[in-house]
Amino acid sequence: MNAHPQFAEALALYAMGALDDHRDLSALEAHLGTCGDCRRELEALRADTALLALSATGPQPPARSRQRLLNAVAAEPRVERRNPERYALGRLRRRWVTIAPVMMMLILAVFSILLWRDLRNARQALRHTHAQLEQIQADLARTNTELAEAKMVRDLLHAPDAWPLTLVSKKTPPQPQIKTVYSKQQGALLLMASNLTPLPEDKIYQLWLLPADGGAPMSAGWFKADSKGNGMMFHKMSAGVIAKGFAVTVENAGGSQTPTMPIVMEPAS
Ligand SMILES: [Zn+2]
Structure with a gap:
């Protein structure tokens, strides 16, 4: 857990590139310059965010979803921070309540995007597999026909009652x-x-x-x-x-x- 919970929300937004309040931004950056705990916390958050962004990298829908998420984060009401002493006890809970719906939305959106991509890839793979299967069936049918013909010729040649007969002219005696x-x-x-x-x-x-x-x-x-x-x-x-x-x-x-x-x-x- 972060040693400075008063920066938790700002760090999360900062990691997502969504901290757009200049005062918050300069206060946080000033604090980051002196606090190793918060720098480490930021690195962890950035890694999470990068992972989410990476998972959601794809064609158009993910790009739109990302913008929607960032807009949602930016539109989320901020906790009043002009009177820090008022929040000395309730800060953590209030901040969690503020950030939780955004995080839930982010997680749900990422999962929807991943599911959508999986489904699209699965459909493509299925179409491809289906085409391959039809080709294999056609090849197999042709091979079976050829094999059946070859087998009939072989069976005839090897049949115990195979009757080779040479028809010759009646006027000349049979020749080897x-x-x-x-x-x-x-x-x-x-x-x-x-x-x-x-x-x-x-x-x-x-x-x-x-x-x-x-x-x-x-x-x-x-x-x-x-x-x-x-x-x-x-x-x-x-x-x-x-x-x-x-x-x-x-x-x-x-x-x-x-x-x-x-x-x-x-x-x-
Ligand atoms: Zn700190």
């Missing part, structure tokens, strides 16, 4: 055939073979990618043909390799690093 679909961008290859010669247990068919830059043939996976000469393979490799062609060789089970001649299948010229 391999169809490949390659995407450089996806680094993926799909192969479907029909009418191949079935291989012994320890042999496999291996597909080779022939790079367009003339580099060594790269393995593009291997597969076995069933008893009817049909085979399927999906192979994932590094993306970005430009192929000028593909070739198939017969290799030992487990695959080879380099093709073993001869080439048994190659693109029709």
